[in-house]
Amino acid sequence: MLVLEGLVKNFGALRAVDGLSLRVNRGEIFGLLGPNGAGKSTTISMAIGLITPDAGSVTYQGLGSPTHHMVRKNVGVAPQTLAIYQELTGEENVLFFARLQGVNNPRVAAREALERVGLTPRANDRAGTYSGGMQRRLNLAAAFFHKPPLLLLDEPTAGVDPQSRTNILELVRELANEGAAILYTTHYMEEAQKICDRVGIMDEGKVLVTGSVEELLAKHGKETLVMIERPGGETRISTNDPLREVTSALEAGDVTGLRVERADLETVFLSLTGKRLRD
């Protein structure tokens, strides 16, 4: 669906994005993971044609050239900065963008989007009176109300409480299941692990590796730690096949407790860059 090839963007002497290539398929959530300043937002801006790359290309497969403004209609974006009008109510905000898009039934689309992000009770309050997390959710509603085939979500859960976060992650999953191709940036490894079909780990403008979470863990993660408690004490087993270890331990019997500590993307990042993702 979305194909980025060899994107480069310089801001003066700073190379924010350095030869980035990736593809996001239909129905897939692609997680772009990276620390602050890695170049995630810059990549998204180039993907929607808001800033022109110094080199490389952006293609929307089956939609046409991204520079053509009618093609952009098929893209939904939740920018990292809250792109909403503080003076308008939640519903007015989404309604405004829905009308611009020429959605068939803008009011219905707006209400449905607000419902999905859990803002229905506050729909008629001004966005300026919303809490940070609510504004973030409104920002997301304004991205998907028209069910675009391509969605670019730049840290859609920043500042959102755990419960709403779970709701948002479920929502993003639903949108992908409905067929959208989703590029999802975050620096929360847990999120990426939870919902992304594939992830790209990004640092200093480059995508270091891409693959499914399992693949990355298998390739770059340390082995999984299985801890088995028996009346005599605890045994720690480092393994690539935790399932087998657990089954055999259970078969052996006498197990009082069991703990599996999986390697996560954090360790992957650490082994790739020698840095911690968040200090």
Place this chain on the structure above:
Amino acid sequence: MRVILTIAAKDLRLLMRDRTNAFFVIVFPLAIAIFFGSIFGGSGRSIPIAVVVESAGPAATDFANALEKDSTLSVRILPSRDEADTSVRLGRVAACVIIPKTFDADLEKAMAGGRAIVEVHCDPARQAESGLVVGKLNEHAMRAIVRMFTNPKINSTMLAQSKLALALNPNMTSQQRERVSDVLESVQELFKQQNREAAAVETSKTIAGSVNGDSTTNTMKANTNASTKSASNNTENGNVPVSTPPSATSPDPFLTLPIQIQSTTLASNSTEPPSTYAVTFPQGLAWGFVGCIGAFGAGMAEERRRGTFMRLLLAPCTIFNVLAGKSLACFTACVTMSVFMLLVATFGFHVSVQNLPMLALAIATCSFAFSGFTMALSGLFKNNEGSARSAGNAIVLVLVMIGGGTIPLAFMPPFLRAASQASPFSWAILAIEGAVWRGFAFTEMLAPLGILLFIGALGLVLGKIFIQKRARA
């Protein structure tokens, strides 16, 4: 104290980080100082007036020549009254001066109480300037009178005619006649003596100096050594309150000056002169437009800062769409404001508009011009909406000051006068005045309307270019 200093240092740093702010603190005050300095200081300003000499006599010619030589006036001699009135109506001159056909003849009868009248038709929207014109005319009238009294040919004719008029005057008692006759004899003596002294012309200076400068008073009052005043206050000026109340004492023809300046407010096409409110209404509208520009000028910077601009582009809007939508909003606000002002003026202040369809056209055109102008302005500034707003307001303020009649043209040095021609406000006010009270014909409206349309279109094009440039980071 440490806290206060730290906050102060931080705020100063914030101020200087934004170039627009730095401009306001350093360059703008300088520019304003120079601007006002050049207005209230300096010399060599002249007020444009039109002069029509209808009388072929020597006194009329002399009078006109004197006006032409006056460096504070810039005189345009026009062949007819109608043309002169038109040039006032179109705002080309501040006032027109008409020296009527009977000027010389009337002046000859001066000693018998005859009065020669010089008519001035003032532009009601340029009172400060026409006030200066009337003052200048009074001064020239004084000089002319002095010249007349020292001219042997004129004064002997005058005396002869005056004696005749005296003899025939049925309203006088013989006692009065005798006394007047005595006065005439002594005046004759005086003239004879004066005629011997050829170089008496210079006396004019001292007399001119004593002329009352309160020139907005319509009829000139003798204020040399007279205690009584003429009551022949027959001029009509709806705008200016007459500051000298007419005297209750009976008129004394000998103490009434022979040349009188009669100033009227120009009334177009036989209608009444416009009311004060009609004259100020267009300027009020201009300030209304300033408000609209202020409200919409920072909109683009705001949109960019918030990131909603990105959403608009994805919606999908072209930059042209965004611009057109924003200028339509600004246009609507301008029109609504104008209609509201018009309703208040009509029903609250009884302003009667001469040509309503033309006013509608003028308002629509102005609104277009100012919404285009606003777009150019909004494209001009960076994402910082605060500084975009203040920079925009400053530019607009300067334009409205030089173009909006806040400062009379006569007070401006030539470069500012030229600049005021470039201000959209000067054309907007002219177009609205044209419809409200100047009685513009459609063809006369074309020039201001055309210029306003051009300003609006140029603004939109520039706005699009600026915004496009900023959109590509």
